[in-house]
Amino acid sequence: AQSVTQLDSHVSVSEGTPVLLRCNYSSSYSPSLFWYVQHPNKGLQLLLKYTSAATLVKGINGFEAEFKKSETSFHLTKPSAHMSDAAEYFCVVSDYSSASKIIFGSGTRLSIRP
């Protein structure tokens, strides 16, 4: 069975400082992992994906994530936060070996302080 845990429900950083959003997963098979962002009253936008290629994945808007199998983690980082990064971030896991549905984490709300 798959599951994903986002360790922080809310993260607040100052503009220009680094961002770290933590995600741990559990999967019986080799997983695919994704980060999505949801701005208020908007849909979900794919930030980046890991699908068993390079373990360091670069995404849009300066975000990147590193797949660490030994730690079962897929943390999202950005070197310098921007006000426009304030949103809800979801870590998602799928193995597609059993069913096509993906499993969402509970989300992390990122706030940016001026």
Next chain:
Amino acid sequence: GEEVAQTPKHLVRGEGQKAKLYCAPIKGHSYVFWYQQVLKNEFKFLISFQNENVFDETGMPKERFSAKCLPNSPCSLEIQATKLEDSAVYFCASSPPLLLEQYFGPGTRLTVT
């Protein structure tokens, strides 16, 4: 198209009325998924299609919910006799044939009064 399109953006129904939501997947994508976001951070999988065939319907409430993806038509999700607890944002997503990432539409906000 290049984006998943969902209509309408907002839908208000009185309890007991029917609601029908539409989704046009990205051109060339073989898979369509429906999710329900009830609370802000909870996404519930409802159903998926591979072309016009049901792929996985393990999340669908059996009694009042139905969905279709017919050739040359938008996919649809229909709720018969809506209940207050059906109030949610319903997201559609589509995926290319290799079933990698899912691309989400902007959602339809259903309010049942």
